[in-house]
Amino acid sequence: MKTKIISLLMATSLVSCSSTTLDSSQEQVSVQEQVRDNAASSTIESTLQLESIEIAPPASQLPAQWWEQAVFYEVFVRAYSDSSGDGHGDLQGLIAKLDYLEELGVTGLWLMPVTESEFNSNGYDVKDLRQIEQDYGSLEDFQQLIDEAHQRGMGVIIDWVVNHTSSANPIFQDALRNRDSQYRDWFIWSDRDLGWGRPWDPAAKVWHRTNGGYYYGLFFDFLPDWNYRNPEVIAYMKDSAKYWLNMGVDGFRVDAASHLIENGDGAQENQPENHAVYQEFRELIDHYPNAFIVAEAPFTDDDYLGDGSDEFHSVFCFKCSQMLMSGVKNGSKRGVHGFLKRADSAVAGANYATLLSNHDPFAGERAVTAMRGNHDKAKLAASLMLTGPGIPFVYYGEEIGMTAIDRSLVPWEDAVSRIPMQWDDSDNAGFTTAKPWRNINPDYRQVNVAQQVDDPQSMLSHYRQMIALRNQHLALATGEFELLETSGEHKAKTVAFVRHNAEQRLLVVANLDEQPLEVQLSLAGSAIASSQPEFARDVRTGERLGIDAAELQLNAALPAFGLKVYSLE
Incomplete structure (x- = not known):
């Protein structure tokens, strides 16, 4: 069993990386303190493995182009099931629920980040690209998850954090301490604040001050961006992809895919150079016949499908989601038609990924919350997604009608939909025997798996029936x-x-x-x-x-x- 991971999990969107931003007087202090606190315990050697990794596709039990007929299920491991009794969900907890997911009918799992992080942004601030998040378990646990998912006919894709890393990453710390570091040019530096903002927030600060200059971090000061003009960074990320794929991972979900390269203030997303990087990455992916890559690029989604064969296999269609949810909520035929037409408009050779909601607020509220508690409308939206064009992605808990928790019970806005899974009506909703890491929605005694599993009229039964229909009738998936x-x-x-x-x-x-x-x-x-x-x-x-x-x-x-x-x- 391999003992180290070099991962490259996805570039994080603003809402995926929610935390409290620091003012300019705090930025320098926070990063410098991280350097002092972490330098002794973390080393470059424990994080980097620079030798070239060979392409070695493992034998696959999945059908060719399995993703085209898959129904995916997004899992936030920390919020799903705690097997160890420490209040945090973990990989063994997820493994124990694979039979439930098999009965639900899902044939693809998308895991939010599972690598070691500072957890300032729900795992998207990756600290060590080679280690499984210690709260989740070990690499052996992860390999077991892949193997057992495959035995049940499920592909496993993981988040790909390529746009940035954590400021606690030893690679960045070395670059920060030493202007002559061999890793200095792995990040983006300036001797002054260039005054750029974010494309969606021109007043925001993206150049962050330290004693060694200003570094660029689009989302937050604790998330320095990688420098994709440096071919060493690209080589490192490609080798990281091979490492995961050689293990048996079935692909990647790339968040904020449009932010890799910057060409000045306001020219920080969807730059032409981004596409060249992804075309190079697709060439690598194509050496793994059963590997699937899907991008999140909310405002430029179809650009990343390329010609249908040279960039991503799929991109999330948030416009589709908005039209579907609005159409069903308001009884608008025009809205539903808009969803169906848009979902069917992907370039030949590629597909849109459809959804009702996910962990990001901009993707929409959880379905029952969005429908203001009307379960029949939420069921209809799910039915249309599961019979319409595209590759459907179900957010964990959606299948039982989980709702957003009251904002006062969670630390920030994004967290209202990132709460523990509701398994039964026992203490802590059957999620853990300890104090949960985040508040559980008080409605769990009425909304949980155990309460719905034998009820033919429940939301869970409805999802099982509709997913079964899609799995049994290939025309619904790929026709x-x-x-x-x-x-x-x-x-x-x-x-x-x-x-x-x-x-x-x-x-x-x-x-x-x-x-x-x-x-x-x-x-x-x-x-x-x-x-x-x-x-x-x-x-x-x-x-x-x-x-x-x-x-x-x-x-x-x-x-x-x-x-x-x-x-x-």
Whole structure:
């Protein structure tokens, strides 16, 4: 078993790195104190492994391009399940829940950062690129997680923190102490404050003062940016990727992918040089046939799909999420149509990643919170995501309708959706036997896995059913998409589309209204009209609807906020 990790986990967005910012008088003191406090205990030698790492793809149990038909589940390990009784979630706790995730039907896991950090930003301030976060366990635990996930048909991707590191990282400390350090040019320095702001906050400070000059840290003073104009940094990151991939990790999720390289004040995101770096990285990834990379680039998402084969396999489509959630919440057919069209618009060879929410506030509130407690609307949003185009990502707890905790109970705004998982109604929600590292939502006695697992009408049962449908019917995951127009007096509140491949034609119809409605539509003129289907069969209940042979018309009754999937036969 390898005993050291060189990881390169993802570049962190502002909201992913939430903490209290320091004023200018504090910045120098905080970083200098970290140097003194950590210099004795951390060394460059314990962090760097500069020799070239060979490309050695392990045998994979996953199907080719497994991500295209996957349903992913985002896990914040610290918040998921505590096996050791110290109040912090850990890898063994997650391993113990793999059977639950298998029953849920997910086939991909996205782990928020699992490497050693100062934990000023929920793990995105990586301190040691080779060590598993000590609160989570060991490298052996991590390898066990990968192996057991693979045995259950789940791929595992991890966060890739490449834009910056922690100011406590010994590499940065060496560069900070010594202007002649061989690692000085691994970071970005100036002899003065150049007065830049952030692209989204021009008044913010990004040049941080120390006794040895000013260093650039886009998000916070404790997160110095790597210098991607230095080829040594790129080589180090590529070798780090090989290390993880050689272990059996199935890919990376890159946060804030658009911030690698800066060309001046206001030119700090989506610069042309970023794409050259990712194209080089994609060349490496392609040596690992089953490796998947997905980017978070909130304001420039589709730019990072390249030509469909030379940058990322997928990017998160936050515009899709906004349109879907708003459309369902407000009963807007236009909003839902916008989601479906956008989710289907990725360049050939690539896919959008869809979601209802995640750990970042800008991605949206947790679904039930966003729907102001209306579980039927939250279920409908999930159903549309799981039957529509794109690769769906489910945020942990979403499947049981977890809500955002009251802001007064957590240290900062981002944390309202980064709270412990609610497993049962026992003390601490079954998350831990100790005092939890963060407050648990007081609603856990009413909202938990144990309370829902045997309830066929629960949110958990709904997610299981819809994920099972997607897993059982490949056309829902990778089939062609075609939007249909509904007719009749309820056309403004009904949505219909077809997913089809060579073997199967599926019709999805949805009701955006709080009252039961009848959907009326015609298949005439659609891509599947030539097959002249004679009836539509509900894939869950077996109910059959006749289709008018001459007009190819059909009517379907839908419950309030209901969605049905029909096989056209």
